[in-house]
Amino acid sequence: MLSTVTLVVSAAEHHFGQGGVYAAAALGALADAHSSVAALGSLHAAGRIGLPTLGTGVLVAIGTNALLRIGVALVAGGAGYGLRMALSLLASTGAAAAVLLLPR
Numbered sequence: 001m002l003s004t005v006t007l008v009v010s011a012a013e014h015h016f017g018q019g020g021v022y023a024a025a026a027l028g029a030l031a032d033a034h035s036s037v038a039a040l041g042s043l044h045a046a047g048r049i050g051l052p053t054l055g056t057g058v059l060v061a062i063g064t065n066a067l068l069r070i071g072v073a074l075v076a077g078g079a080g081y082g083l084r085m086a087l088s089l090l091a092s093t094g095a096a097a098a099v100l101l102l103p104r
Contacts, residue, residue: 005035025057026064033065
């Protein structure tokens, strides 16, 4: 999985630039957010994307994965369970977004 997501994110960056990075990170996060985050880290380490693109890409990946998990929780566990999961996942994603917005 990691190799496939890394290849797709890298190819998307090469062909479509920053928007491709975000789209590929979101697609990869539908299966596993960790793979998208690792792929973004590899691109950053190689100097192909900057820190702002890395941070936003990570937020896109974890946000996409959180939305998917909320949907699964609603379907599998009903409204009560889905709401509890949504509150938890939205809080953690919101915290990540807040960190991204901190002045550097």
